[in-house]
Amino acid sequence: MYWSPYQHIAPYYVGILVGYLVHRYETIRLWKPIEICLWILCFGSGFYTIFWTTSWMDSEAKDESPDRIQRLIFAALHKTTWIILPAWIIFINAMGRAGIRQ
Numbered sequence: 001m002y003w004s005p006y007q008h009i010a011p012y013y014v015g016i017l018v019g020y021l022v023h024r025y026e027t028i029r030l031w032k033p034i035e036i037c038l039w040i041l042c043f044g045s046g047f048y049t050i051f052w053t054t055s056w057m058d059s060e061a062k063d064e065s066p067d068r069i070q071r072l073i074f075a076a077l078h079k080t081t082w083i084i085l086p087a088w089i090i091f092i093n094a095m096g097r098a099g100i101r102q
Helices: 005-024 032-051 059-064 068-094
Strands: none
């Protein structure tokens, strides 16, 4: 099955941005509280994207189906909000700051 490539443009550009940042700022050092906040933000973004629709799929909660605005926001942002998590992991590993995760 063929899908239009423009649907994947947001993750593509996030990847390009991460590649640029890794190349440009090879020795960047982040302040530890900022780094922790970014870890929390990225994991929150990734998990929220994964679990956002679980209530939509719940057979017990059929009356809680999403309205049009929720579906539009999810469709517009879910690829970008998901790709933030692996992009951060790649970036922080490339900087040598991933600790035991390396």
